[in-house]
Amino acid sequence: MFHVYPDDGPAEHGEPERRRPNTESPITGGRTPEVCVSEHVRAELRRSGGFTGRPLHVRVDSASMPPADAVELVRLVSAIDLGALPTSGAGLPHGADLMTYELMVERGGKRWQGTVSDPSVPASLRPLLQFLTRYSQGHSA
Numbered sequence: 789m790f791h792v793y794p795d796d797g798p799a800e801h802g803e804p805e806r807r808r809p810n811t812e813s814p815i816t817g818g819r820t821p822e823v824c825v826s827e828h829v830r831a832e833l834r835r836s837g838g839f840t841g842r843p844l845h846v847r848v849d850s851a852s853m854p855p856a857d858a859v860e861l862v863r864l865v866s867a868i869d870l871g872a873l874p875t876s877g878a879g880l881p882h883g884a885d886l887m888t889y890e891l892m893v894e895r896g897g898k899r900w901q902g903t904v905s906d907p908s909v910p911a912s913l914r915p916l917l918q919f920l921t922r923y924s925q926g927h928s929a
Contacts, residue, residue: 827896829858829865833920834890837905846924857923864916865893870900873910889917 828850835844850858870893889909892901893916904913 827862827866828894829862830892830894831861831865831916831920832892833917833924835917835921836888836890837885838887839885844921844924846920848920848923860919864919865895868893868912868916870895870898873900873902873913874904875900875902889913891917 830847830849832847833844848857848861850861853861887906888903889905890901890903891913892899904910909917
């Protein structure tokens with residue numbers, strides 16, 4: 789569980805200076821708002837295809853991420869109705885220049901795994917795919 793503390797303000801006369809933990813994130817850019825992340829989320833993304841053909845692989849776990857990134861990951865996954873997403877890539881458009889995303893998400897004891905491809909990526913998944921792509925560029929997978 790992550791606890792993110794509000795600014796404590798200046799110390800009272802005679803007290804040691806109070807500081808909150810460093811919650812800065814290179815991905816979300818700045819400090820986390822005052823929140824407590826108690827939900828555990830894991831995600832793994834494998835991206836292939838595309839014009840350059842550079843594969844991407846990233847695995848994240850909210851329990852081991854900087855708090856600001858963990859908050860964002862939980863927020864993004866919480867916004868997705870995993871039960872409504874397709875699990876198979878059957879019927880997806882194919883082409884060497886189209887991105888294909890193999891995604892696994894675990895949240896609240898439930899696991900969703902599936903494959904989606906451009907241009908048919910569900911709108912609800914796009915923010916999570918973008919976050920995971922940015923995260924992979926700022927951290928080693």
